[in-house]
Amino acid sequence: LEDMMVRSEKMNVAGQLAAGIAHEIRNPLTSLKGFLQLLQAGVNHKEEYFKIMIEEIEKIESITSELLFISKPLTDNRTDEIISDMINDVIMLLSPQAKQKNIRIVKLGVCNQTIVCDRSQIKQVLINLVKNAIEAMDNGGEIIITSEDVEDNVIVSVIDEGIGIPEGILHKLGEPFFTTKQTGTGLGLLITKQILEAHNANFEVSNNHDKGSTFKLVF
Numbered sequence: 001l002e003d004m005m006v007r008s009e010k011m012n013v014a015g016q017l018a019a020g021i022a023h024e025i026r027n028p029l030t031s032l033k034g035f036l037q038l039l040q041a042g043v044n045h046k047e048e049y050f051k052i053m054i055e056e057i058e059k060i061e062s063i064t065s066e067l068l069f070i071s072k073p074l075t076d077n078r079t080d081e082i083i084s085d086m087i088n089d090v091i092m093l094l095s096p097q098a099k100q101k102n103i104r105i106v107k108l109g110v111c112n113q114t115i116v117c118d119r120s121q122i123k124q125v126l127i128n129l130v131k132n133a134i135e136a137m138d139n140g141g142e143i144i145i146t147s148e149d150v151e152d153n154v155i156v157s158v159i160d161e162g163i164g165i166p167e168g169i170l171h172k173l174g175e176p177f178f179t180t181k182q183t184g185t186g187l188g189l190l191i192t193k194q195i196l197e198a199h200n201a202n203f204e205v206s207n208n209h210d211k212g213s214t215f216k217l218v219f
């Protein structure tokens with residue numbers, strides 16, 4: 001396993017977000033305006049245009065709802081949480097979605113460590129990572145979630161069998177709006193990073209030997 005740490009670049013998140021929002025919302029708006037003008041002029045293939053317009057609106061919707069998540073003052077109830085319980089919740093929540101792509105999400109080992117954290121925030125982190133894992137896997141397979149003690153840290157790993165991450169973009173993960181997906185928002189890992197920072201934790205990414213990648217949460 002070749003470890004490639006994500007450089008934690010100091011960035012002005014608010015500034016990048018503002019620029020990003022303007023850009024990310026203007027593009028679908030420009031396209032919506034263009035299609036409306038075409039429809040106003042009277043064209044054929046209306047169905048196709050409507051379909052694209054709805055997709056553009058959905059893009060704006062998902063960006064705004066993720067932004068709300070970022071801006072909303074998070075409730076922060078720190079309690080002792082057993083990692084295994086949070087993993088089980090996430091597996092229950094996302095297994096139906098995974099199953100549709102022939103993917104199994106499994107917990108490896110007992111994972112009986114406890115961490116002091118906000119349960120719903122850390123679950124959100126795991127959800128973001130498992131969703132990315134599902135989206136990276138097109139031929140079915142397994143996503144493994146496990147935890148281990150390493151010196152004074154607890155490390156929770158999400159291991160997938162997906163397409164992996166080109167080395168050249170590793171340092172961009174967690175930048176606002178960085179996405180390689182047609183319908184991605186590029187906000188999942190930013191939220192992940194912010195939640196982890198609030199817990200004095202961070203994440204490390206590496207590509208697996210054979211295929212896929214591993215996200216390690218270091219508490």
Ligand code: ADP
Binds near residue numbers: 132136164189
């Ligand atoms: P989004 O999922 O909306 O694209 P994220 O912030 O969750 O935004 O992820 C940013 C990018 O990181 C993805 O577009 C993808 O290129 C890459 N990525 C994240 N997780 C994985 C993974 N498990 N396998 C491959 N690429 C990944």
Ligand code: MG
Binds near residue numbers: 128131132188
């Ligand atoms: Mg994502």
